[in-house]
Amino acid sequence: MRNLKDLTYGIVGLGIMGGSIAKAIRENILCQSGSTGKIYVCNRSTSCLTQALNEGIADKAFTSNEYEKMLPECDFVYVCLYPHATIDFLEQNKKFFKSGAIVTDISGVKGIFEKSLPEILRPDVDFIIGHPMAGGEKEGYVNSTAKMFINHNYILCPLPENKAENLEIMRNFISEIGFTRITETTCDIHDYKIGFTSQLCHVIACSLVDSAKDEQITAFGGGSFEDLTRIAMINAPLWTELFISNKEKLVGHIENFENQINKFKNAIKNEDKDSLMKLMEESREKRIKMGSIRTVAKK
Amino acid sequence: MRNLKDLTYGIVGLGIMGGSIAKAIRENILCQSGSTGKIYVCNRSTSCLTQALNEGIADKAFTSNEYEKMLPECDFVYVCLYPHATIDFLEQNKKFFKSGAIVTDISGVKGIFEKSLPEILRPDVDFIIGHPMAGGEKEGYVNSTAKMFINHNYILCPLPENKAENLEIMRNFISEIGFTRITETTCDIHDYKIGFTSQLCHVIACSLVDSAKDEQITAFGGGSFEDLTRIAMINAPLWTELFISNKEKLVGHIENFENQINKFKNAIKNEDKDSLMKLMEESREKRIKMGSIRTVAKK
Known part of the structure; x- marks a missing residue:
């Protein structure tokens, strides 16, 4: 099984959630000894990209015109956009994902993904539907923190087509970044x-x-x-x-x-x-x- | 003006609120050097009385049959009962209050006091209507704490018949036990x-x-x-x-x-x-x- 500490992570959208995920990966996963993993980030506005690079959170940063450069290198893509923007992103960048990549997102509604996924993703890309139950009333990368997820709940909505190994990677990842309770259910529930x-x-x-x-x-x-x-x-x-x-x-x-x-x-x-x-x-x-x-x- | 540290306080009802008020008086007022003040407490059930005596919070404890012994000694009476029980208590024990005593309560509705006070209190007893905006979902003396009021709001509803000196004592008292914002208004507001x-x-x-x-x-x-x-x-x-x-x-x-x-x-x-x-x-x-x-x- 692929080791979390050696994956290249792609964070799409570097707001409070994307920023916190990047920081939690850096602090909990890539700090492990012998790690060869990387964090790539992209965002529409660029000031948070500079900050993430300066802080040593991101290894490389990309603008939203550069998905074709970033995505082919990412083993694990975390899409941290609004729900419909997430679907648009998946559709428009279908061809750039690395074969075998795990892709997931943060959106607070899941039924719309279950419906659209078969049409918008390639069969060699494994989209795992889930919802990190954390956040804050303050927005933006400046309010992100590696501690955001400690003691919080995560909901996973596995689909029959998800690979068992990738689901296991996903569960490990969720625990490593701080979540303490993972509930698995359907998108409808x-x-x-x-x-x-x-x-x-x-x-x-x-x-x-x-x-x-x-x-x-x-x-x-x-x-x-x-x-x-x-x-x-x-x-x-x-x-x-x-x-x-x-x-x-x-x-x-x-x-x-x-x-x-x-x-x-x-x-x-x-x-x-x-x-x-x-x-x-x-x-x-x-x-x-x-x-x-x-x-x-x-x- | 009477000094807070030398008053005898009577706490009627030793639940989470009465207990916290007693503890806050002990910790913030009676600890001052040269204090001659006392805390007298009474409650229907007696286990909390024993505890308050053992902990050094109360100087003397009384059961609810002994109001006539306790009240004549108290300069400042804090009634920490339910609203209608407070009115009943005031009515039934009218004759026992010390002349010149300040009396107040914790009840979360105030209009009913404004209406009933003229009939139920003697003119030589000064009832100051107020509401400490603090509490907790856990009940009882065991959940009381001297820190309960720190940074909380207090509402005072002064009446024309309240003595200016007593209102000043009341304001000082409220600040001493931890409240940071006192708002003065009418019972209706x-x-x-x-x-x-x-x-x-x-x-x-x-x-x-x-x-x-x-x-x-x-x-x-x-x-x-x-x-x-x-x-x-x-x-x-x-x-x-x-x-x-x-x-x-x-x-x-x-x-x-x-x-x-x-x-x-x-x-x-x-x-x-x-x-x-x-x-x-x-x-x-x-x-x-x-x-x-x-x-x-x-x-």
């Missing part, structure tokens, strides 16, 4: 569950901020409002794409949530103490069963 | 704003947990769901009381929030990218303006 844990939460956080009458409200904050709205500092173009790509599932989740909040509202309106107690006892018990989830400290 | 920053957030967190189909959902968590639902580990009897005591204002906030989430839902349903972008740009900008709010680390 991924999109359903992420629609709930991530997309619905972002819709709620934004709606809550939008419904604030008063920006000075924070003198009255005790922690709850802050916790619920941290993620409202949202990247609008990215999340517009994610929400619309997962429309049916997300709208279903919003409707379930609306039904629940409506139960609360009615119980409060009617001063129905028994129903309120029951609703809150259920949520307390359910939330405790869900466990502590992640133990990672906030950045 | 307090209840309106807390209905938004605290109560609405708890309703949302519980509704979100209640709408989860699956307790194993947390393998799909990247931080958002965890942040939005930490406060769903809720104390049901307390929050039932808070929600119903602030019914009109809270229902208004829920309805505003429902209108906002409905805008999101419709924009997603209709694949209306422009509206989605606009909604999210607004929430991002608004949330950034609201600032970092609190810098305190999570417990």
Whole structure:
């Protein structure tokens, strides 16, 4: 099996995610003794490329006109672009991938990949569908960090055509860069569950901020409002794409949530103490069963 | 002016809040050189009383049948009970307070106090209405800590009948135990704003947990769901009381929030990218303006 420390990695898109992946590879994989591996990076704007070279994170940097130079050399390509940009990138650069390369991406919706992959990739290139469950409300390479993934979850959606050896390389890679829990499932289940844990939460956080009458409200904050709205500092173009790509599932989740909040509202309106107690006892018990989830400290 | 370090403090109710207040007084005020102050505590169940005595937090402990022994000795009484229990306590023990005592409480709704105070307190006892904006999802004296209030907000709702000197003592006290921002306002504004920053957030967190189909959902968590639902580990009897005591204002906030989430839902349903972008740009900008709010680390 190919050894992670000797692969040439290609990072396409050097924002907060691409940057963090590059830094985590440098710090956890290429630092191993005898490593012959390399990190190649490319990005549309070039200031982060210079920075990554200066910091010793990248061995070579390419602009977005130079994919044909970079891709043929990469054993493992990590596409860190928006979802539709990722599909466009795969389609437009199909012929440049190295034969036998592993290709993966970071996109938060997966169904669209399962549908398009057969048409847009060569059979000798192994695209492994997955989703690193990490990120931050701050964007760009300047906010990337090698520690981004420690104690986080990763979702893999293996396809029948993925090679067993490549899946094993992928799992090792994910663990090496810091993730502690890998869940394997289908694209459909991924999109359903992420629609709930991530997309619905972002819709709620934004709606809550939008419904604030008063920006000075924070003198009255005790922690709850802050916790619920941290993620409202949202990247609008990215999340517009994610929400619309997962429309049916997300709208279903919003409707379930609306039904629940409506139960609360009615119980409060009617001063129905028994129903309120029951609703809150259920949520307390359910939330405790869900466990502590992640133990990672906030950045 | 009376010196904080020489007062006798009475803490009524030794749960997470009462315990933390006692510990913060011990650590920040009574440790000052030449202090002659004391901390007296009382609680319905007695195991926490023993613990507070053993730990050197309390100088004397009383059961809930012994208010008539404790209250006449206290210069500063902090009532750390549920809202209606606080009003009952004030009413039933009216005659035991020391003349000139400062009395305050921790309750998260304030309008009910403004209404009932004239009837339930003697004119020679100065009740200062306020709300320490801190707490935790874990209950009881065992979870109390002297650090609870560091970097948190305090809301004061002074009444015309409060003595200026006592308000000054109260402000000093609040700062000494760790709070960094004191906002002074009316009970009505307090209840309106807390209905938004605290109560609405708890309703949302519980509704979100209640709408989860699956307790194993947390393998799909990247931080958002965890942040939005930490406060769903809720104390049901307390929050039932808070929600119903602030019914009109809270229902208004829920309805505003429902209108906002409905805008999101419709924009997603209709694949209306422009509206989605606009909604999210607004929430991002608004949330950034609201600032970092609190810098305190999570417990």
